[in-house]
Amino acid sequence: MAKSVRTRRLDLRLSDMDVALLRAAARRQSETASQFVRRIVRLESERILGADARIIVSSEAMTEIQETLTTPPEPNEAWKRAFESRKTIIGS
């Protein structure tokens, strides 16, 4: 079960045009406006901070990732099919 993430509210004042634009873009990506803003703002913030060579995660996320590395999952059937496809489609 996925852990819940603590969130904070951030109030923004946007023009009607900006709201319409971001909602239209979010719809195009099949995201809610909140999901869209969270994703795009994060990517752009990382880029501006010069952090695009790094993926910045919270302490809790880092712990989860470390645990997955310590006990990696058994590759499933989807992986097996993918390697088979790779072999027949792309070859060696």
Next chain:
Amino acid sequence: MSEAPFTVEALGRQDRASFSCGDPALDRYVREQARQDQERRASNCFVLVERATGMVVAYCTLSSTEVAKMSIPSRVRKKLAGYPTIPAALIGRLAVDSRYQRQRLGEALLAWATEQMQRSAAACALLVVDAYPEAAGFYRRFGFRPVLGQELRLYYPLSAKLQDLAKQVAAAGEE
């Protein structure tokens, strides 16, 4: 053994003007921006080319990255155990031309990218993807998990188990 119908090449002068995966941003990227990103070493773009037609039918971008814990105030940091950064490979984009979708090209390219990263001389412990919303399900099928708090950034460990499976499948049916 007959030749495989597709080949993977580093992005060069291949004709990709007609590439169309259904997402304008992904189409525009491979047509207009991928070369620039490659030249400034931000990411490498690899294209899947159909041998019979010379057409670019899919592409993916790969770059080296590292996963780092967010910097936090020193008074808080003292209370937490120190974590090193984790070397990782990032698949920033992966797209298949609409005319070639549902032919397992996407999964073949994902498997190919995984093999490249595992063969790389640079250490790489984790495969990370920045998924488009409609593509997240594709990665979850393989067991990719979202980074906590970043639902469309998914990761999967590049483990010895995965490498063994790749070798096992590659060797199957060969003398």
